[in-house]
Structure formats: structure tokens, C-alpha cells
Amino acid sequence: MEKIDNRERWSRKLLLKVIKRQERDPVPGIDGGPRGLQELHGKEGYMYNFFPSFQLRSSKCFLSDKLTMLFPRDYPFHPPDVRFKSRLYHPNIYADGHICASILHLEWTPALSQPQLILLSIQSILDSPILEAPANQEAANLYMKYRKQYSRKVRAICAATHSTTEDQLSSENDGMNPSCSAIRQFFMRCLGCCKF
Numbered sequence: 001m002e003k004i005d006n007r008e009r010w011s012r013k014l015l016l017k018v019i020k021r022q023e024r025d026p027v028p029g030i031d032g033g034p035r036g037l038q039e040l041h042g043k044e045g046y047m048y049n050f051f052p053s054f055q056l057r058s059s060k061c062f063l064s065d066k067l068t069m070l071f072p073r074d075y076p077f078h079p080p081d082v083r084f085k086s087r088l089y090h091p092n093i094y095a096d097g098h099i100c101a102s103i104l105h106l107e108w109t110p111a112l113s114q115p116q117l118i119l120l121s122i123q124s125i126l127d128s129p130i131l132e133a134p135a136n137q138e139a140a141n142l143y144m145k146y147r148k149q150y151s152r153k154v155r156a157i158c159a160a161t162h163s164t165t166e167d168q169l170s171s172e173n174d175g176m177n178p179s180c181s182a183i184r185q186f187f188m189r190c191l192g193c194c195k196f
Contacts (some may be wrong), residue, residue, distance in 0.1 A: 022115045045072040076113035089157045091129040091140035100135035
């Protein structure tokens with residue numbers, strides 16, 4: 001039993017170190033900031049909330065959303081559970097917001113444990129969907145066959161999500177670093193239909 005406790009302590013210490021690094025050196029091109037670490041009691045682990053703004057280049061819109069990472073107690077030996085909090089129409093995003101990415105499942109290694117690497121991988125998947133085994137088959141088919149219709153649908157869902165969740169997301173800003181809040185407000189204004 002003591003061995004498990006020591007491993008959990010080591011995992012928590014490592015996670016705090018990794019999160020401090022993330023706060024100090026944010027991912028270039030992915031704006032927004034962390035909300036902080038929440039310890040969840042029981043077997044779940046530790047919850048870390050990000051408010052990233054991803055640019056969906058293929059659909060010409062911004063996605064600004066709360067992204068949660070639930071780190072297991074034996075992190076980094078098992079991957080975090082990563083998901084978006086609001087609806088996103090994308091071939092590699094499940095209806096519940098979970099991300100279909102092999103690095104978060106089968107290909108996970110402790111070397112991938114940095115949140116920066118996870119966020120960069122998500123940005124890559126959002127830009128270039130992996131269509132071999134999609135989480136959303138309808139979105140994958142539309143993306144492959146009718147790219148303009150796919151882009152219109154993504155923009156419409158981004159706009160609808162923005163209008164229904166802006167108040168919810170802004171109420172979650174309490175306790176955030178003021179600069180993160182300002183970045184978040186800027187991207188909330190841009191969300192949905194930004195064309196480049």
C-alpha cells in the first residue's frame with residue numbers, strides 16, 4: 001500500500017511541475033490559459049482546465065472552448081482523459097467532446113506527458129483530420145466529399161456554440177489570471193464566423 005502512495009505522490013509532484021512549465025511557456029499559436037489544478041477525490045485523479053483558442057484553418061473559424069484534461073493518479077504512465085466541453089463537429093471528436101487521437105490511447109508514452117505536446121497534437125488533428133478511423137463518420141464523409149459544406153457546418157456549429165455558451169464560459173473566468181481572461185474575451189468576440 002505504501003508503494004502506491006509513494007507513486008501517487010511522485011505523480012502529483014511531476015504533474016504540478018509540468019503544469020507550472022505550461023503556465024510559464026504556453027504553446028505558440030494556441031492562445032488562452034490554464035484555470036488551475038483541481039484534485040478530484042477517489043480514483044479519478046487531477047483535473048486541469050485549459051481555455052485554448054484553436055484556429056480551424058480548414059473551416060476558417062476560431063474555436064475557443066474549455067478543454068479539460070483529467071490526469072490519472074498514475075500519470076504519466078497512463079494518458080489524461082482530454083475533451084472539449086461544448087459541441088464540435090469534427091471527424092476526430094466524439095459527440096461527448098472526447099478526442100479520438102492515438103497518442104491519447106494506444107500510442108501513449110510517458111514521453112508525451114507535457115500538456116504542450118497534447119495541445120499541439122490536438123491543433124494538428126483539428127487542422128488535418130485523421131480519416132482512417134474517425135470518431136464522427138458523418139463529419140468524415142462530409143469532409144472528404146463536400147469540403148465547403150463541411151466548413152459551413154463547422155462555422156454554424158461554432159457560432160451556435162458561441163451564442164449558447166458565452167455566458168457560461170465567462171462565468172468560469174473567476175479566479176483566472178487577468179491576462180488569460182483578456183485573451184479569452186478577445187477570442188470569444190472572434191469565435192464562430194471569423195473569415196480570413
